Amino acid sequence: MTLDPSDPRDPRLGRRDFLQVSAAGALLCTIGGERVVVGRRGDAAKADAAAARVARPRAAGPTEQQTFATPEPQPGGRKVEYWIQATTTRWTIVPSRRDDWHDVAVPGNSTFRATVYQLMTDGFAAPLGPPAIPGPTLHAEVGDTIVVHLRNALTDLKQAITIHPHGVKYNPEYDGVYIGRYTRAGGFVAPGEEFTYTWECVPESVGAWPYHDHGPNHTLNTMRGMFGALIVRPKGEDVPAVEHVLFMHQLQPPVTGLKRAYQCFNGRAYAGNTPIITARVGQEVALYAIGMDNNFHDFHIHGHRWRDASGAFVDTPGVGPNETAAVRFVEDNPGRWLYHCHVFSHQDAGMAGWYLVE
Amino acid sequence: MTLDPSDPRDPRLGRRDFLQVSAAGALLCTIGGERVVVGRRGDAAKADAAAARVARPRAAGPTEQQTFATPEPQPGGRKVEYWIQATTTRWTIVPSRRDDWHDVAVPGNSTFRATVYQLMTDGFAAPLGPPAIPGPTLHAEVGDTIVVHLRNALTDLKQAITIHPHGVKYNPEYDGVYIGRYTRAGGFVAPGEEFTYTWECVPESVGAWPYHDHGPNHTLNTMRGMFGALIVRPKGEDVPAVEHVLFMHQLQPPVTGLKRAYQCFNGRAYAGNTPIITARVGQEVALYAIGMDNNFHDFHIHGHRWRDASGAFVDTPGVGPNETAAVRFVEDNPGRWLYHCHVFSHQDAGMAGWYLVE
Amino acid sequence: MTLDPSDPRDPRLGRRDFLQVSAAGALLCTIGGERVVVGRRGDAAKADAAAARVARPRAAGPTEQQTFATPEPQPGGRKVEYWIQATTTRWTIVPSRRDDWHDVAVPGNSTFRATVYQLMTDGFAAPLGPPAIPGPTLHAEVGDTIVVHLRNALTDLKQAITIHPHGVKYNPEYDGVYIGRYTRAGGFVAPGEEFTYTWECVPESVGAWPYHDHGPNHTLNTMRGMFGALIVRPKGEDVPAVEHVLFMHQLQPPVTGLKRAYQCFNGRAYAGNTPIITARVGQEVALYAIGMDNNFHDFHIHGHRWRDASGAFVDTPGVGPNETAAVRFVEDNPGRWLYHCHVFSHQDAGMAGWYLVE
The missing domain is CATH 2.60.40.420 (Cupredoxins -  blue copper proteins)
Structure with a gap:
């Protein structure tokens, strides 16, 4: 019995599985006033269409009218800059079409359109490597600021994206989160736009942390590749x-x-x-x-x-x-x-x- | 309703998704000799009916004939008393009918009958606030005893309940657990009855811990709101x-x-x-x-x-x-x-x- | 597509259980070039048949031609020897046919054919007890080596098995893992064969750890009982x-x-x-x-x-x-x-x- 274990025609599947390899994975996405279930092949396109309809929020309320200074590095610290663009790419999950562990072929097409963060040279002049999952690993030390220039190059998907980091300290301006009418500029970077985030590496930032999209369509985008890591070291380590x-x-x-x-x-x-x-x-x-x-x-x-x-x-x-x-x-x-x-x-x-x- | 919860002929089972937002979450409850699957709207009533049929156990066996003294506070410690009644309440999950994060309406009725612990004034004279999820947070220090007077006011549901605490020390009398024929008085508090639990705050009780129903219908009751927290601090903190x-x-x-x-x-x-x-x-x-x-x-x-x-x-x-x-x-x-x-x-x-x- | 994601009329949903007790649990097993879904009663036999067809790998490549010395105990340490055979046994999950907690019968047949590790006397002379889940607990101290003589007595299932330990240190010879063409002798112990593993108890081995089958059919075998524990203590504790x-x-x-x-x-x-x-x-x-x-x-x-x-x-x-x-x-x-x-x-x-x- 050799079969594709997630073939939806297999009557044994599409039932419960402990396997977590089935076709029936479903995500719930709340996107700009629409609630979209991504539960079948093809549904991602519906979520993308909903995301394309999300209008730029106008920040409202006293909290949102606060302004925040851009943090500077601590004395002796550096400003570590990265240029990153969000883009789509054809991504192949099993390039060798083999499983070396069991020395066996892995048949079937494993190429799909991923959304990823791609590292660029200064000023977005050129790619520093192919677009890939995960995005670039960012490196800094305690006392540094990490400055990420994000460009939304998702022209085909026509939706806003962000970068939300873990571990580092940031003020609300640089949280990189879409939160409806409370959204700040860094929480809605529309296609073709750029935004510069500045994050502080404080002593309790030491470690390795993820970053990921936290825009209107964050769950779907993260699930298809928009994530990476940052590593903060003690100074001089x-x-x-x-x-x-x-x-x-x-x-x-x-x-x-x-x-x-x-x-x-x-x-x-x-x-x-x-x-x-x-x-x-x-x-x-x-x-x-x-x-x-x-x-x-x-x-x-x-x-x-x-x-x-x-x-x-x-x-x-x-x-x-x-x-x-x-x-x-x-x-x-x-x-x-x-x-x-x-x-x-x-x-x-x-x-x-x-x-x-x- | 006693059935094999995994009988593949049972149309309610044998299906699953990754979403964890679906309608078909199912619980298996073993209630006084009956095994009840709570897998569809309406099944909770069957579990409640089964729970209403559970007779008060008569403790048996040498272990159960042991008696245990009620613990006293340590020197300098206090006896911290609470009056708590178990009751049902109409509870609304989304009172605003909105999701502020995504600035969007959350349509649909979200009101159901919850089972909860309600804080009362001394001697159950009056409510100290509306019934709510979670129940009251109990506060004490190391060296104190927490004394909880529990009244089962679930007259509509006609079933025994308890309070089982985490973190604190208690002897079997105050474990608050239904364990069939080994059950002690605090493990079966029938409708209209009261029971007083006494729990010790020992040094390793420091922290925040849950408490919850652990009576014959504990899984269902806990899942619909019968839980709360207790916080134990070092003395004087x-x-x-x-x-x-x-x-x-x-x-x-x-x-x-x-x-x-x-x-x-x-x-x-x-x-x-x-x-x-x-x-x-x-x-x-x-x-x-x-x-x-x-x-x-x-x-x-x-x-x-x-x-x-x-x-x-x-x-x-x-x-x-x-x-x-x-x-x-x-x-x-x-x-x-x-x-x-x-x-x-x-x-x-x-x-x-x-x-x-x- | 805006809908209530849990509307039971949505054919994609209205399915799933949080119960984790359903009949349709499915495992994916990759076995010697075949991918087998174990998702229904009876499928285990198909996985076993696939496992019986896996040929002994011939190790290849420079890494695999390396040889590794068998480690000796540290000065003052012992060589702790165990004789263990892999076998099948009729195993009953609920021998009393009762649940003492709820004082209720647990009806239904609960006996199945388990694959287990059985402790034997020196030289496999005789069983040291009945075959059981889990296998024997192995005991050693830091500085000791644990020497396990494994015999594959699974003559009925006709498949290679191993023992892969956690916590202890071992060189690739004693990893006990089937890895296709990179497999070493201890990663493919065929029916009727024996293999002797030697594992080192280093300082960071202190603790209790599992061991389990890691042969070609490891997931199925582990899921039906081929596991046990080893406990390493500081010297003299x-x-x-x-x-x-x-x-x-x-x-x-x-x-x-x-x-x-x-x-x-x-x-x-x-x-x-x-x-x-x-x-x-x-x-x-x-x-x-x-x-x-x-x-x-x-x-x-x-x-x-x-x-x-x-x-x-x-x-x-x-x-x-x-x-x-x-x-x-x-x-x-x-x-x-x-x-x-x-x-x-x-x-x-x-x-x-x-x-x-x-």
């Missing part, structure tokens, strides 16, 4: 020799229009397609697993264990949506290792990858 | 200037009889209806997010981050059923902020609110 | 007077072939069938709750609370798949207590038991 952010998330049919769901690390599914992480014995390794869907995950890496923030030894920490599990150890165990979500049905649907140690 | 308990839970059609599910904070859904929390710069803020349904949640508040108990910096901690995420910071960021569950489908179905800082 | 491992997991119809799902502790459902834990006042108690399915759980025990690793006081910690919640306290509260998962639908479907304190 060395960067670990090996450092990776690993987003744990599902790409599901109502969002992608594809015939099946994929459980992903960084927009890719199945070992050989997900990030191949390499390290050498003696190197300091930092991996940040971040949840970015509606599910809870468990990040496991074979051959390794480490202290969590509480001092307990762990090898399979839980990770909820927009939570980060920080994995830090000094590498001491050469070989080919599997990393994967330990929710069995996630690992079996693609949420796994290779970690190779010389 | 100041109360934070801003302190709120935020229950994260779903009110679903089989339980409410309504046409749709709502994702709630404190029995209310959508910003403007959920608690509007206010604070001033410089104030100490303590928020306690507590899970109170079958789902796992992630509590996020814009513009803020804090140390968790492990010392890690977080802004989106996970919260399971009856778990508490303690959020404590000194306010330093004026503005209008959103707080919400970061499970995207929960936030979009109402689990969001305003936090306003002057 | 006393064993707590009361120490138990409690696996929290579901046994579901597609896996068991039974008519309904059961929410279990250690392969058993409903109080009186799940482990009855006993302790005396003054004893040191250590309970290790470990998740072993696709769900997240919350472990609660009445009458008790404790410090978690972060120093916070808890009584209902969350537990994800293959995560461990360590519960440690000195017993001070005599009586009959309930322990249970605090996901309401899990506790009501069997995930509960007795803790009795003299």
Whole structure:
């Protein structure tokens, strides 16, 4: 019995599943006065159409008339600038069409139109790399400000977007959230527009955090790729020799229009397609697993264990949506290792990858 | 209605979606020898009827013949007394009929019959406020006893109820749990009856904890509002200037009889209806997010981050059923902020609110 | 498309259950080039047939040609040896056919063919006890090696299996994982074969950890019982007077072939069938709750609370798949207590038991 497990014609599915790989994933989106269920292939287009109809809000009320100064770096701190554009891209979830773990083909089309954040050179002069899931990882230290120039290049989708960061400090001007009539400029960046966010790296910003769209169509946009990470270090701290952010998330049919769901690390599914992480014995390794869907995950890496923030030894920490599990150890165990979500049905649907140690 | 809840011939089951906003949430309740599936509007009445048939258990066995002394406060401690009655009330989930976040109407009837704990004056003389979700927050210090006089005023539902607390210490007499033939008096408080619980605040009781019904029909009663919180502080510790308990839970059609599910904070859904929390710069803020349904949640508040108990910096901690995420910071960021569950489908179905800082 | 997302007339909705007790739980298994959905009673046989067709991989590539020395105990450490065979057994989930909590019959057949790890005497001479869920708990100290001689006695199921441990250190030879063409000997132990694993107990191995099958059919095998625990203590540390491992997991119809799902502790459902834990006042108690399915759980025990690793006081910690919640306290509260998962639908479907304190 070899079949596409999420084929909607399979009478065994479209019922309940513990699998979380079915075709029946549904999102509820409230978009500018319309409530849209994204529950079937094709519904994403309806959500996009609703998002295109959202008018720019006029901020109202005493709170919203407050003004806020743009923060400056602390003495000795830097202003770390990024130019990022929101764009769409054809994204392939399983480029190799194989699962290296089980040494087996993964048939079927896995290419869809993703919405992503793309890193650009200064002044948006040129791309600094192809558009990808996730967006660029932003780096700063305590005392710095992170300045993100966002350009909405989603001309085809014709909807406002934002960047909402976690972990850093920001005033309401730079929250990057659409909140109806209370929305500020940074919460509604329309197609063709630009907005500059300034965020402060305070002492309690230390860590790795997600950022994501929080505009009128944020749930759908986030679910199809508009997210990335930022890492804030204590001032002067060395960067670990090996450092990776690993987003744990599902790409599901109502969002992608594809015939099946994929459980992903960084927009890719199945070992050989997900990030191949390499390290050498003696190197300091930092991996940040971040949840970015509606599910809870468990990040496991074979051959390794480490202290969590509480001092307990762990090898399979839980990770909820927009939570980060920080994995830090000094590498001491050469070989080919599997990393994967330990929710069995996630690992079996693609949420796994290779970690190779010389 | 006694059936196999997973019989595939049962048309109410064998279906599922990822949305967690659908009409068909189902609970399995084992009530006095009957197994009841609460899976459709109307089924709650069947569970209530089954609960009304549960006879008072006669405690049996050597363990149950043990007697336990009522604990006294520690030297210097107080006896903190509360009078609480269990009652039903018409409860409206979206009083404004609007979602302030998206500035949009939330149509449809959202009023149902909730079961709640209501705070009364001494001796049950009069209500100290309207019946509400959640019940009253109880406050005590280490060394105190909390004495709760419970009256079952659920004359319409004709079923026994209890109060089962978390965090505090209690002997089996005051566990407040129905356990069949092992049940003690506090585990079966019939309609019209009263029972007095005495709980000890020991050093490891420090924190914010839920309490809830744990009688024969506990799952249904808890799911429709019979819960509240207790906060135990170290002796002499100041109360934070801003302190709120935020229950994260779903009110679903089989339980409410309504046409749709709502994702709630404190029995209310959508910003403007959920608690509007206010604070001033410089104030100490303590928020306690507590899970109170079958789902796992992630509590996020814009513009803020804090140390968790492990010392890690977080802004989106996970919260399971009856778990508490303690959020404590000194306010330093004026503005209008959103707080919400970061499970995207929960936030979009109402689990969001305003936090306003002057 | 603006609609009430939970309108029961919407054919896409009006489905789902929060119950997690339905018949239609489905697993996706990728088995030796075949993708098998285990979503109905009977499908497990198809997965087993696919697993029986998986050929022994020939390791390939430079990484796989590396050889690894078998680790020795640290000076002063021991080599702790276990003989374990993988076998099938008829396993009854509710032997008493009763739920002691609610004092009610649990009708229906609950016996199925489980795959388990069985502890044997030295050299596999004889069983050291009946085959059971979970497998034997392995005990060692920091500095020891744990040496497990595994025999695949699954002659009826005709498929390769492994043991993959958590927490301990091992080189790739002893990872116990099937990874297609990169598989080493310990990752494919065919029926009738034996393999000896050697794992190191390093300082950060302290704690209680799961082990489980990680062969070609690992998800199905784990879901039907092939798991156990290992406990590593600091050198010379006393064993707590009361120490138990409690696996929290579901046994579901597609896996068991039974008519309904059961929410279990250690392969058993409903109080009186799940482990009855006993302790005396003054004893040191250590309970290790470990998740072993696709769900997240919350472990609660009445009458008790404790410090978690972060120093916070808890009584209902969350537990994800293959995560461990360590519960440690000195017993001070005599009586009959309930322990249970605090996901309401899990506790009501069997995930509960007795803790009795003299």
